[in-house]
Amino acid sequence: MRVHLLAAAAAAALLGSIAHADARTVRWAASGDPNTMDPHSQNLGTVTMVLQQIYDALIMRDRNLGLQPGLATSWRQVEPTRWRFELRRGVRFHNGNDFNADDVVFSIQRALAPTSNYGIFVDTVAEVVKVDDHTVEIVTKIPDPILPNKFASVYIMDKEWSEANNVRQPQNTRAREETHTVRNTNGTGAYRLSIREPDVRTVLVRNDDWWGWKEPGNDGNVTEIIYRPITSDATRIAALLSGEVDFVLDPPLQDLERLRRAPGVTVLEGPEVRTIFFAMDVKRDELLYSNVKGKNPFKDLRVRQALYHAIDIEAIRSRVMRGNAIVTGTLFPPQVNGYSKEQDVRLPFNADRARALLAEAGYPQGFEVTLDCPNNRYINDEAICQAVAAMWTRVGVTTRLNAMPLANFFPKIQREDTSIYLLGWGVPTLDALYSIQSLLASKDGEPGNGIWNYGNYSNPRMDELTRIIKNEGDPEKRTAAIHEAMRIYREDVPHIPLHHQMIPWAMRSTVSIPHMANNQPYWRWAKVN
Amino acid sequence: MFAFIVSRLLQAIPVMLTVSLISFAMFAYVGDPVTIMLGQDYTEAQREALVRELGLDQPFFIQFIEFLHNAVQFEFGLSYRLARPVSDLILERMPATLELSFTAAFLALAIGVPMGVYTGLYRDSWLSRFFLTISLIGVSLPTFLIGILLILVFAVILGVLPSFGRGETVAIGWWTTGFLTVSGLRALILPSITLGLFQMTLIMRLVRSEMLEVLRTDYIKFARARGLSNRAVHFGHALKNTLVPVITITGLQLGAIIAFAIVTETVFQWPGMGLLFIQAVANADIPIMAAYLLLIALLFVIINLIVDLLYYAVDPRLRGGLRAAGGR
Amino acid sequence: MAAFAPARGLSRVFDSDLWWSFTRSPVVVVSAVVALTMILSALLAPWIAPHDPFNLATLDLLDAFTPPVWLEEGNWRFLLGTDDQGRDVLSTIMHGARISLFVGFASVLFSMTLGISLGLIAGYLGGTTDAVLMRIADIQLTFPSILVALLIDGLVRAMLPRELHDQIALWVVIFAIGISNWVQFARTVRGSTLVEKNKEYVMAARVIGLSPVRIMVSHVLPNVMGPVLVIATLNLGFAILAEATLSFLGVGVPPTQPSLGTLIRIGNDFLFSGEWWITLFPGITLAVMVLSVNLLGDWLRDALNPKLR
Helix, strand or coil: CHHHHHHHHHHHHHHHHHHCCCCCEEEEEECCCCCCCCCCCCCCHHHHHHHHHHCCECEEECCCCCEEECCEEEEEEEECCEEEEEECCCCECCCCCECCHHHHHHHHHHHHCCCCCCHHHCCCEEEEEEEECCEEEEEECCCCCCHHHHHCCCECCCHHHHHHCCCCCCCCCCCCCCCHHHCCCCCCCCEEEEEEECCCEEEEEECCCCHHHHCCCCCCCCCEEEEEECCCHHHHHHHHHCCCCCEECCCCHHHHHHHHHCCCEEEECCEEEEEEEEEECCCCCCCCCCCCCCCCHHHCHHHHHHHHHCCCHHHHHHHHCCCCEEECCCCCCCCCECCCHHHCCCCCCCHHHHHHHHHHCCCCCCCEEEEEEECCCCCCHHHHHHHHHHHHHHCCCEEEEEEECHHHHHHHHHCCCCCEEEEEEECCCCEHHHHHHHHHCCCCCCCCCCCCCCCCCCCHHHHHHHHHHHHCCCHHHHHHHHHHHHHHHHHHCCEEEEEEEECCEEEECCEECCCCCCCCCCHHHCEEC | CHHHHHHHHHHHHHHHHHHHHHHHHHHHHCCCHHHHHHCCCCCHHHHHHHHHHHCCCCCHHHHHHHHHHHHHCCCCCECCCCCCEHHHHHHHHHHHHHHHHHHHHHHHHHHHHHHHHHHHHCCCCHHHHHHHHHHHHHHHCCHHHHHHHHHHHHHHHCCCCCCCCCCCCEEECCEEECCCCHHHHHHHHHHHHHHHHHHHHHHHHHHHHHHHHHHCCHHHHHHHHCCCCHHHHHHHHHHHHHHHHHHHHHHHHHHHHHHHHHHHHHHHCCCCHHHHHHHHHHCCCHHHHHHHHHHHHHHHHHHHHHHHHHHHHHCHHHCCCHHHHHCC | CCCHHHHHHHHHHCCHHHHHHHHHCHHHHHHHHHHHHHHHHHHCHHHHCCCCCCCHHHCCHHHCCCCCCCCCCCECCECCCECCCCCEHHHHHHHHHHHHHHHHHHHHHHHHHHHHHHHHHHHHHCHHHHHHHHHHHHHHHHCCHHHHHHHHHHHHHHHCCHHHHHHHHHHHHHHHHHHCCHHHHHHHHHHHHHHHHCCHHHHHHHHCCCCHHHHHHHHHHHHHHHHHHHHHHHHHHHHHHHHHHHHHCCCCCCCCCCCHHHHHHHHHCCCCCCCCHHHHHHHHHHHHHHHHHHHHHHHHHHHHCHHHC
16 A cells, blocks of 8 residues: 555656656845835845846847847837837736736836836936827937936836736835735736745746747746845855855855856856946045044045055955956946046056155145945955055055945945945946936036035036036937046046956856846846756 | 732833833934935935835934834834835744744753763763763854854765755745755754754753762662662653753743844844844844844743743742853 | 952962862863963964054055965965955964953953842842842843843944944943843852851951941952852853854954954855865864863862862
C-alpha cells in the first residue's frame, strides 16, 4: 500500500514537473524593497524597477534608452504647445478591461495630483484632451521639446479599475486605511503582479496577452520573477554564490573580483546615468562649521579650484571604486542629450598647485571645514568622502567628515545647514535641462528652478541659459546653450565633479539580460536557461 | 492569587506609560519622514502639505495624546515607508520572530540541559571540560559574529544550508509557518543556532551548578544511602529539583531571545519583527518603531507575569533569588 | 579608621588562598596575562601603535587593502594589513580595543556605583524605599539589557541634535549599557546589607551616633566586595559585547572613534571579497578579550564560592 502511495506521489511530482517544463523562473535580489505598488506615488529606482515590468507608458525606452512606441504608436508636436498621441489598439489591462484614451487622460491627471511624486514629468502639462477613443492631445503651458522623454516615465493606469477601487489619487499616507494600489496593480505590461509581501517577496508572472510579445525585440522567455530584498551586502552575495538567487542588481564593488572568478556567475558592467560631485556653499558670508570667521572661503574661486586640484581622482577610481567609475569633469554623463566630450575635462590632480592656490587666496595655513556625506545612498559614498577628507587634509584644509544615513542627510542639506556636501544626480529624462535647472539655476521661485541647488550658486547668465534651454525649439540653438552653460560650470566651479557611477549587475550564468544605464532590468528582454 | 495578579497588572501601567513616552519621543523627534516619503524631487508646497497631513505641525502634547489614544486601540496609522497599516505589518511579521525564538529556546533547552546534567555529574571528564570550553567561547563571541561565520561555512563554503530568509512558508489563517516545509525547516537551522547558542550555554551552566548544588544536599545522600540506583538518584531526584529554576530562567530568557532576534534577523535577513524594526530605524519609519517598542514591552510584561505566576504556583521559596540571573 | 576599612576588605579578597588558587590554574594565568597585555597595549596605543590611523594627513589611499605581512604583497609597514582607506589594521585594533575597554570599564563602574548605592540604600532604609527600588529592579529585569541600551541610545538620539550627539555618543553608550546592568549589583548588596545591618557592631555604631552613610560605607560595603567583584568581572565581558553589538547595529559609538564592534561591522563588507583580515583580526581580538575576561570572572566566582571547590 505504502509503495503504491509513493509511486503515485512520484508520478504526480513527475506530471507536475512536465506541466512546468516551460517555466522559467528568475530569482532576483537587491538591497531595497519597493515601498509601494502605486505607479504615481514614489519616484524612486527601487519602485520603478518593479513597476515598469507591470505598467506601460505611452512611450517606452529601447535597449539603448532611446524612445520607442509604447501604448502610443506615434506622436508629434502639432503646435509648439500641443502634442498629439495616437494610441495602440486592442490593448487590454491585466483584469481584461480595454485600454483607451480615457485611461490616458486619467493617468496623466493622476500624475498631476498633489499627492503624486511624478509631477516633474508632467510639469508643463496644461490640459489633456481626448480627441477620440484612440487619440489624445496634450496642451502644454510652454513649448516643451522634451515632453516625450518625460512621458516615458508616466505609467498608464486603468480608469475604471482605479475608480472602482477608490484610487483616483496617488496614495495618501495619512489615510487610516491602506490604499488599494499599495499592494495591487492593474497595468498593461509584460508581467502581472501575483504575490506582494512587502520586504519579503514580490512575485510577477508573465502576461501572455501582452501586446509587446508580438513586437520585434521582446524575445524574453522568463515566465516568473521572484524578487526578494536582501539588505546585508554579505548575505546578498552569499545567496548568489550559493545559487539561492539568480540575479543581483547591486552587487557591492568589493565583491566583483570574487564574483568574476566564481564558477557559474557572470558580472555585467555598464555605466549609470548618474554623476557624483561635491557642492559648496558659495553664498553665506560666514561658513558654517569652520574655524574661519567673518568670511566664506568657498566664495573665492581659488579655494574651490584648490580643493578640486587636491583630489587624486585616479586613487579614488582604482581603490575606492575598484575601477567601477567613469571619471568626469562635467555635470552629466555621455548618454544625456547635451553632453560634449571637449568639456569633460578635469582640473588635474596637483597637491602643490592646491596649496599654492590656498596661499594665494589668503589661507596659507589652510582652514577647517565639515563635509556632509550620505552613507547609504550612492555606491561607496562614505568611503569616497573619507578618502577625499584625507586628501583635503593633506593640502591643509582639515576636513571633518559628517557621514549619515539619507534619512538625516537630505533634511540637513535641504535646510542648507551645510558648507560642502556630496551629491549624486541621475537624469531620468536623459536631457541636460533636468540637471541644469535643478542644480545650477538660481532659486527664483520658478517651479523646478534650483530646487537642489543647496549651495546657492547663482549666475545671471546661467539663469538666462536655463530659460533658453527650457523653451528653445531649435535643437541646434538649444545644444549651443547647454554647451555654454557647461563652459560656465567649469569656469565657476560651483561643484567638484568626481565620476559617473558604474552599475555592475551580477547573475548566475544561466541568465542573460541587457545591461541598462538607468539601472532597471527589463525582464521582457531576458533569457533564462 | 487574584489580588496578586491585579497588583502585577497595576505595576505594568507605569511601565507601559514610560515606554509610550519613549516611543512617542522618537515619533516626535527622530529623522525626517517627510523627506523620505517625498523622494528626491519635490516643491516646498508639497513638503508643507505633507507636514500638515501627517500632523507634524501640532504641539507636542496634542500629538502625544492622540498617539496614546490610538495606541490603546493598537492603531499606529500607516508605515511611512510601506504605506500599510503598522498593525498589519507587525501581525504579518510576528510568526517569523516567534517561530525563530521558540525554536532557539527549544534548542537551547534540548541541548543545554543534557550538557549541563552531564557536566554536573562527571565534573572532571574530558568531555565536560570540552563542553565548558565550548560554552565559554559561546558566551564570548558576539551573536553577529557567530551568524556571519555560520553563513560563511555552511552557505558559502559548503553550500549545504540557505543563508537568508524563511524558505517556503505555509499559511494557516493569518499565521505563516516554516515548520511544514523542508525548505522552511532548513532555513531555520542556522538562525536558530545563532540565536540559541548564548542561551544554551547559559542553561548548561545553570543546570551544572544546580546539579552540583543538589547533589550535595542531604536528601540525595539519603537517597543514595537507601541504595537507589545512580540513574534513579540523578534523574528522579537531582534533575527534577533543578528543573524549576531552569524553566523559569528559560521563560525570562525568552524575552532576551526575542530582543536578540533583532541581531540574528539582521544577519540572516529573517523577515521578522526585529528586521522590520531595524529597517524602520534606518528609514526613520517611526510608526513602526513606536509600535514595536510598545508591543515588545507588552510581551515582556506578559512573560514576566507568567513567570511570576509560575514562581507563585511552583515554589514560593524561589521568589527573589534566582531572578537576578535573568539579566543580559 | 573608615578609610582603612575598604582596603582591609580588599586584602581579604586577595588573601593567600585566592593567590594559591590563581597560580594553580594555568588557564587562569594565561587569561590574566592576555587580558593584561590587551589592557596595556590599548592604554598605550597612542604611543606604541605603529601608525596613527586617525591622522588624516598620514593616510594614503594607495596603501588601501594591503594584506598582512606574511601574504604576497604584504608589507612590513603594516603587520596585519590595511583597510579600505589605507589605515593600518594593527593600529586601528589597538585604538579600537582602547575604546571597547574604556566603554566596558566605564559602564561597569557606572552600574557598580549605581547598583551599590541603591542596594545599600534599599537594604539599610528598608520599608517603602526598599519596596519601590526593588520593584523598579524587577521591572527592569524583565527587559533584556541590550534592548534597554538600544532604547536609551535611541531616546538620547531623539532628544539631542545630531552634532551634539556625535560628540557625546560615547558617554551615551556607556550610560545606556551601565544603566541596564545595575540590578545585579543592587540585589547582591541589598541582601548582604539586610544581614549586616542587624548585627551588633552596626547597632553599636548607630548608638554612638555615626552617620548612616559612614556605617554603610565602612562596615557593610567591605563584606560585599567579593561578590561585587565577581559580578563586575562577568559584567565587563558582557559590557564589551553589548557595545560591540550596538556598534554592529550601527547605533553605538560614532565611526570617528571606531571600537572593535565598529571595525567588525566595516570589515564585514569585505569578508567575501578576499580582504578577510579587515574583519577577522578585530573579531579575534574581541573574542579573545571577552573570553579571557570571562575566564577570570569564572575563576573568581568559583574561588570565592567555597561550596563549589
